[in-house]
Amino acid sequence: MHSTLRTHNTLRTHSTLRTHRTRRAAQAAAAAVIVGALALTGCGGDNDKGGSGKPSGGGKESGATVTLPELNGQSLEVAAVWTGGEQANFKKVLAEFEKRTGAKVTFVPAQDPIINFLGSKIAGGQPPDVALLPQPGAIKQAVDKKWAKPIGPEAQAELGKNYSQGWQDIGKVGGKQYGVYYKAANKSLIWYNAKVFENAGAQEPKTWQELMSAAQKVYDSGVTPFSVGGAEGWTLTDWFENVYLSQAGPDKYDQLAQHKIKWTDPSVKDALTTLAQIWGKKDYVAGGAKGALQTEFTKSVTQTFTGGDQPKAGMVFEGDFVQVNIAETKAKIGTDAKVFPFPRVGSEAPVVSGGDAAVILKDSKAAQALVTFLASPDAATIQAKLGGYLSPNKKVPNSAYPNPVQQKIAKSLIASGDNFRFDMSDQAPQAFGGTPGKGEWKDLQDFLKNPKDVAGTQAKLEADAAKAYGG
Incomplete structure (x- = not known):
């Protein structure tokens, strides 16, 4: 099996590939499940019909924000790893592009890791025209291999109008724009059992102090506040990343992600000390440290929403993709299961994100037009209405999302402006940020077991990071 990619051109091992597949599979499944679980699609209108009319032959249709060329x-071809409902909904976006331009678009299902899939296609002389790539490092790898082509002025203009500078910058390599981020994930959310909060008299917190207050109320009501899936180290890195991003700020986050500062830095001490307020608080974590370390990610979600108003825990932290796991419990999202943004520890609430960027592999008028369309609010609004999707495009109206839960998640993502960051462990060498039982995963699991040992944890993190980063 080929290794998958990570940001900054470091290749990951099979264990990391499995982790990415688990996350991406959860997100893809969520795209298919969310609409049914909520029974609130908010769809309708011509956009849902896709290419059901005569091709417009170019220009700007009524209500459209972007002018497209005639491509009769x-x-x-467009390649992506999306399956199920996610793929079906994206095809409706492509159908609208066909309707407005007269072009014919074929969706090519890709295997993960998509870089390896594209390599085989290119070697066979049949690359797709456009591919949707995950992570900034995927774009860089495509550029380094001389596969990717820069986007043209029309798409660049759409980016400038519709995206924050941060979302534009992560699609750049060497100062040139190669990627248009069409899809995003919000990994900075805390889901809670609504009945537990109601019984405890707890309110949705906006600050870390308010989170601790809400947790105490939940505890006092007889329910353990937090469920933690500590058996999988990536859930713990996500906890750390959200606390660190909010407390230390985006610049420090970038420096630590690239190991330009050491894990013995005082900012890491502060974040670990903050985490210990939950991980080290007696009876605040379901099953205690020992139980949490034996709890898989999926169970950490489901045990929060089973057992009526006496579940194993009142809250669980993770991204928007957990909706598929919540749906398995028969809890109604938006009624039984609610969500709030990860509370701010410092001056700003954190948003740790992921996403997929459209990259041109075969430069043509049609490929440039499609990427321009994907950079417009026209395309993203179509898929937003269908559910199970988030767009980093700030011109997509919040009302386009089909229910209050999706609207809150989208609003949090857009409100982060340029302060969002990609998952830090995904930017690290796999030996440090992506291997079960080793590196950051193991060190944070040990910290969960003994949250008093902040200095020792920092020392282990730095030793493992130095070895993995090669210095």
């Missing part, structure tokens, strides 16, 4: 007779 031209065809192109």
Whole structure:
């Protein structure tokens, strides 16, 4: 099996590939499940019909924000790893592009890791015209291999109008724009059992102090406040990343992600000390440290929403993709299961994100037009209405999302502006940030077991990071 990629061009091992597949599978499944679980699609209108009309032959249709060229007779292929409902909904976006331009678009299902899939296609002389790539490092790898082509002025203009500078910058390599981030994930959310909060008299917190207050009320009501899936180290890195990003700030986050500062830095001490307020608080974590370290991610979610108003825990932290796991419990999202943004520890609430960027592999008028369309609010609004999708495009109206839960998640993502960051462990060498039983995963699991040992944890993190980063 080929290794998958990570940001900054470091290759990951099979264990990391499995982790990415687990996360991506959860997100893809969520795209299919969310609409049914909420029974609130908010769809309708011509956008849902896709290419059901005569091709417009170019120009700007009524209500459209972007002008597209006439492409009658031209065809192109778009590759992505999306399956199920996610793929079906994206095809409706492509159908609208066909309707407005006269082009013929074929969706090519890709295998993960998509870079390896594209390599085989390119070696066979049949690359797709456009590919949707996860992570900034995927774009850089495509550029380094001389596969990717820079986007043109039309798409660049759409980016400038519709995206924050941060979302534009992560699609750049060497100062040139190669990627247009069409899809995003919000990994800075805390889901809670609504009945537990109601019984405890707890309110949705906006600050870390308010979170601790809410947790105490939940505890006093007889329910353990937090469920933690400590058996999988990536859940613990996500906890750390959200606390660190909010407390230390984006610049420090970038420096630590690239190991430009050491894990013995005082900012890491502060974040670990903050985490210990939950991990080290007696009876604040379901099953205690020992139980949490034996709890898989999926169970950490489901045990929060089973047992009526006496579940194993009142809250669980993770991204928007946990909706598929919540749906398995028969809890109604938005009624039984509610969500709030990860509370701010410092001056700003954190948003740790992921996403997929459209990258051109075969430069043509049609490929450039498609990427321009994907950079517009026209395309993203179509898929937003269908559910199970988040867009980093700030011009997509919040009302386009089909229910209050999706609207809150989207609003939090857009409100982060340029302060969002990609998952830090995904930016690290796999030996440090992506291997079960080793590196950051193991060190944070040990810290969960003994949250008093802040200095010792820092020392282990730095030793493992130095070895993995090669210095």
